[in-house]
Amino acid sequence: MLRWRHCTSSITLAVVLALTPLAVRADNKNDKAKAAQEKRDDQKIKNEKEDVKQAQEKLKDDQKELQAAQKAVDEAERKETAARKRLDEVRKRVEAKHENASGIDKALAAQEAAKKSYDAAAAPVLKSLKEKPEYQAIVKKVADAEARLKAAQDDKNLSADAKRAVIARASKDKLATSELERTALEANPAARSARAKLADAQAYVTELRSQIRGMIDNDSEIKSAREAMRSAADATEAVGEKMKRIRDRASADAAKLNPEQQQVKQAEAADKANDNQNKTIKNKNKPK
Numbered sequence: 001m002l003r004w005r006h007c008t009s010s011i012t013l014a015v016v017l018a019l020t021p022l023a024v025r026a027d028n029k030n031d032k033a034k035a036a037q038e039k040r041d042d043q044k045i046k047n048e049k050e051d052v053k054q055a056q057e058k059l060k061d062d063q064k065e066l067q068a069a070q071k072a073v074d075e076a077e078r079k080e081t082a083a084r085k086r087l088d089e090v091r092k093r094v095e096a097k098h099e100n101a102s103g104i105d106k107a108l109a110a111q112e113a114a115k116k117s118y119d120a121a122a123a124p125v126l127k128s129l130k131e132k133p134e135y136q137a138i139v140k141k142v143a144d145a146e147a148r149l150k151a152a153q154d155d156k157n158l159s160a161d162a163k164r165a166v167i168a169r170a171s172k173d174k175l176a177t178s179e180l181e182r183t184a185l186e187a188n189p190a191a192r193s194a195r196a197k198l199a200d201a202q203a204y205v206t207e208l209r210s211q212i213r214g215m216i217d218n219d220s221e222i223k224s225a226r227e228a229m230r231s232a233a234d235a236t237e238a239v240g241e242k243m244k245r246i247r248d249r250a251s252a253d254a255a256k257l258n259p260e261q262q263q264v265k266q267a268e269a270a271d272k273a274n275d276n277q278n279k280t281i282k283n284k285n286k287p288k
Contacts, residue, residue, distance in 0.1 A: 062250035069243040080232035090225040098215045111201040118194040129184045138176045145173035
């Protein structure tokens, strides 16, 4: 019996001695796996933080570019405003120069005198016409036409075609008095002659104005000031477009920064979770 007990103890000791290296090797392998995972977690966090750093630096560069672009826009707008102001000043001076040289002041005075002569000749003709019953009847017709015109425009139940017909007829009736006046004035020799002289004076003013516009447009000062203004406007547009591109890029870079920061937080959280899990397992396996 003593021999059997001794034999059993020997066997147990041998089994324990045989199993002990396996457990140690398993623990060592597990520790290496944990260390490798920890290394991967640390590297991931490092990489994510580097991405955040690069995104932040890029955003700072964008802000610097935006500030520089805003200064360029402000300067371009200042130059454009100055160029437009100079063009207005040059135009006024050049217009005055060519108008004085053209003699348009005299032409305008002659036109005004012709208008007064025509009004003086037309006044008795129109006075006599307006006293006639047929003219007064036409005046009433015109008043009726205006009433029909307003009613048609306000009538929401009237079809579009019917409304157009009413408006066309009323508009034609409204011209009735004007037609009577024109006929009466044409029939009067004094009024007809004065009207012809007024028409000639008006035509001459129109011709002079056309000549002045041509001289202004071809004036070297005007051309130079206009070209400077256009160049300034083009420059303003160009820097404005550049600023828009920079602003769009800055917005896109800002949008990327938040996800990068979230990835850092997620990586740190995952690393912390692994650490807690390893501590829990280690505490469970600690000998009591």
